[in-house]
Amino acid sequence: MANTIKIKAVDGTDIEFVNDMIGQGGMKDVYFSPDKTYVVAFFRDKQDAVAKDRLLTITGTFYDRIFKQAGGDYWKDLYCWPTKVVEWNGRLGIVAPTYQKHFFFQTGSRNNDFLQIKGKEKEGKWFASAFHQNKNLDPSEKGDWYKYFLICITISRGVKRMHAAGLAHSDLSYKNVLIDPVSGRAAIIDIDGLVVPGKFPPDVLGTPDFIAPEVLATRHLPKEDKSRKFPSIQTDRHALAVMIYMYLLRRHPLRGGKVHDADAQKDEELSMGTKAVFIEHPTDKSNRPKLSQVKPSYFPWADTDKLPYTIAGPYLKQLFDRAFIDGLHNPSMRPTADEWENALVKTVDLMQPCQNKTCEMKWYVFDNTTAPKCPFCGTPYRGQLPVLNLYSKNPKGMFSFENHRLMVYSNQYIYQWHLNKNISPNERLTADQKKPVGYFVFHNGKWVLVNQAIPDLKDMDTEQEVPVGQMLEIKDAQKILLSKEDGGRLIIVQMVNN
Amino acid sequence: MRRLPVYLLLDTSGSMKGEPIEAVKNGLESLVGFLRQDPFALESVHLSIITFDREVHNILPLKDLESLILPEIVTPDSGPTHLGQALELLCELVDKEVLKSTPDQKGDWMPLLFIMTDGKPSDLQKYREMIPEVKSRHFGEIVACAAGPKVDDQLLKELTHIVVHLDTADSSTIKSFFKWVSASVSTGNRSMGAGGDVVLPPPPPQVNMVI
Structure with missing residues (x-):
């Protein structure tokens, strides 16, 4: 059994690692902590004062700049960011979280x-x-x-x-x-x-x-x-x-x-x-x-x-x-x-599931033609394909085209960021905003949009409002309002038939 | 994808019998196992093994890592060390196998050569004759490993400036040599330093580098 080494990080906190190297990178030798929640990685070559200063800044100022802001936790899954600087037997090292299991x-x-x-x-x-x-x-x-x-x-x-x-x-x-x-x-x-x-x-x-x-x-x-x-x-x-x-x-x-x-x-x-x-x-x-x-x-x-x-x-x-x-x-x-x-x-938003169940890639991007087919297995799209062209409300109250389309497939969810141009699917979303607000499904030979949480949903052609819990049939050339607010979206449907 | 041909010349003369040759076999197995786990090496490295004692054999003709099967290595009870003859075979193989660039086709990477021996070449004249021949083949790197006290480092230094000396030819030192070979072969996709060219990784602590 390799022994556990206890040292103090430069910031004075306690660090432990098992003295049995688990891997070698281009520049560093890596060791596990006893509980394997973090690793300690020592540089093989001697590092100068600039290198040490750099590491201290990365684990200090820069760490805080990214992680200690509102929503900072979001980034913990995206980076393996070093958290501490250590020195042991004249070698400089860093402490970083262990990679996630997946x-x-x-x-x-x-x-x-x-x-x-x-x-x-x-x-x-x-x-x-x-x-x-x-x-x-x-x-x-x-x-x-x-x-x-x-x-x-x-x-x-x-x-x-x-x-x-x-x-x-x-x-x-x-x-x-x-x-x-x-x-x-x-x-x-x-x-x-x-x-x-x-x-x-x-x-x-x-x-x-x-x-x-x-x-x-x-x-x-x-x-x-x-x-x-x-x-x-x-x-x-x-x-x-x-x-x-x-x-x-x-x-x-x-x-x-x-x-x-x-x-x-x-x-x-x-x-x-x-x-x-x-x-x-x-x-x-x-x-x-x-x-x-x-x-x-x-x-x-x-x-x-x-x-x-x-x-x-x-x-x-x-x-x-x-x-x-x-x-x-x-x-x-x-x-x-x-x-x-x-x-x-x-x-x-342009992706379609391939209709060939054995297709290895399973998805492809709609190619803007009237006869879409999977580029990987060659299977053509069969049936009605609703293409939703997104328009958004500008400050003058007009709806303008955004060069953004949404291809519909069965059981596809739509989210807040589809309802309003001013919402982007990114790290700033609240947990509430990440919930779907509706879904599309091919039901009894018709495409429908089921309203789960779209307060303003309205078929503009028939002036019919669609309350939450109800559904709306999707037809060619139909105009559907998704939101009345600033940046709110209007959809114009194009139905591709194959 | 360019291939990276790697040639290993292994001494199988009588003195290697026993622990040293077993260590070489283990070393080869872990070398191949290690390189197969490296996606960059797996895509490019091709391995060829030449053994030399009284006779010289290309026991593994140049083969991609994925499909190669390590052959049995046998050692005679005693006999000479025909390193010169091995170099001659090496040159023939390199001429035949390593793909040169043409205006229409990308060739292979410059091949790497690793030599491991525990004695002096018995065919010294042939050995010296072959040195300029080997040098004219433009290897990316030639590393000679002198295992044990009987090797004449100076003779190997006529062939290459990188001579690694193992004080003993036992299993742990030979193992560390193969680890080092693995690391050298798989440096291809490591980060490049801001300073200069890609250099060999430092040898393991048990090995003395003679330069």
């Missing part, structure tokens, strides 16, 4: 867990690769496509909150984000490298696959050189875009067929750096994946014609264009984490 594999890999990963952390890389999804992961670990959107929303929200506090993560990657596709949850980890512009410079460049082109392109310059680029909020935005693309499409947006140099290392630097080109660039097709060179285990995801990025819907297409075309070499054009969160939330 971030460890329950089953792991196929064939009775042939890789023996059961109980290991669900590092994001397992899920961002078509190869691992196709060949290695047990089906029970994979989740459906909807869950990956939830995961991306959570990650975007977590990054948004850091950026709002003026902090850059500086090493966002699928290694530093744990995800659980079974439940659709995610947590950002390895926060001790936080960069504060002007105060704490970055000590890492990032992780390959996620390093922004300008950082790679200037890494040969001396640190003091003014044109040298380091990780920042803008490079976090690149990493976030890459991560969202990879979780949704299981391939890397810049890893295509173009060869820049015969030397693998140089080729890598160029294709991720100065010469980076989006593999799905609409006009510059030089970096399209060469399918004859791709192993079968990467299909169909490797095929950008079969599963183009547009399957993620119109809102995300726009942002991917900005991230990988306009903003790839022009950091100020990149979408912010806030924009990603909003676009993802709107995209979720």
Whole structure:
């Protein structure tokens, strides 16, 4: 039995850990507390005074800035944020909460867990690769496509909150984000490298696959050189875009067929750096994946014609264009984490369950055509599909179109944020606001909306009010008022028949 | 996806019989097990094993981690250590197996080479002949591990500047060597330092690095 070591944290509180290393990260050795509720991680290399000051600030001022505000508890599930700084035998370390249970594999890999990963952390890389999804992961670990959107929303929200506090993560990657596709949850980890512009410079460049082109392109310059680029909020935005693309499409947006140099290392630097080109660039097709060179285990995801990025819907297409075309070499054009969160939330309203019960992805994004079909299994949508176009009341009392649509499926709930434009589904929602206010159901051959808690619900065509507890039949071209308040929404129904 | 070819050259001469070779077998098993649990390595690492004693055998031809099956390793009771001949086979294999980049196709990563021996090459002339040949193959890294007191570190240093010396060739030191190999092979997707290139992780405390 390993012995338990008792030490005092820098803030004077008691810390205990079992002197039996449970893991090694890139820079730290990790130990459990006796009750396994927290871990203590010591840096292997000697850290200087700046590093210590940085950690004290992260566990102090920054911790308070995020967690000690109204609604601060919300963030406890989203981050694994270090809470204390410790020193032991001349080594500097941090104390951080243990990862939550759902971030460890329950089953792991196929064939009775042939890789023996059961109980290991669900590092994001397992899920961002078509190869691992196709060949290695047990089906029970994979989740459906909807869950990956939830995961991306959570990650975007977590990054948004850091950026709002003026902090850059500086090493966002699928290694530093744990995800659980079974439940659709995610947590950002390895926060001790936080960069504060002007105060704490970055000590890492990032992780390959996620390093922004300008950082790679200037890494040969001396640190003091003014044109040298380091990780920042803008490079976090690149990493976030890459991560969202990879979780949704299981391939890397810049890893295509173009060869820049015969030397693998140089080729890598160029294709991720100065010469980076989006593999799905609409006009510059030089970096399209060469399918004859791709192993079968990467299909169909490797095929950008079969599963183009547009399957993620119109809102995300726009942002991917900005991230990988306009903003790839022009950091100020990149979408912010806030924009990603909003676009993802709107995209979720466009999702439809696939009617093929055996479809692996189970969900897809409505493609704005009159004959929608699942891009993964090819099953067309059969039956009536109500598409709700959302209009909201502006201060002049007029209702204007918001470029926001809601696709209806049976047993779909609607929430407060569908009733009013001024409510967003985010961390500021109260428990009451998170409750559904109504649901859609296909009942006796008709689509109906059941009113659970919409006080103003009214069919504007018939002037008929629909009280709570009653239902309203949905018809083509119908106008339905959801709320009379400022920002309140009006729906115009389009019925697609197949 | 580029492959990362990893070549292991293992001494199976008579002196390795017993505890040392058992430790090597265990080390290989945990190396493969460890790398299979690393999603980055699992996608890229391909492993090849060459054993050398009186004879030289490519007992595991270059194979992806997922499907490879570790072969049986046997040691003769006694006999010479033909490291030179092993390097010759290595060069042949590298020429044949490692995919070079062409203007149309991305090639493999530069291969890694790990050599473990507990003695001196018996075919010294061949060994010296092969050194420039090996160097011209552009390995990403060559690490030689000298296990036990009988090894001549200087001879290995002619081949590579990274010579790791294990004072004893027992199971715990050999185990720590394989742990270190695992860590070196799986550094690919670790965070890159703001300073310079990716470097090997520090060797385990029981190992002395001869540079």
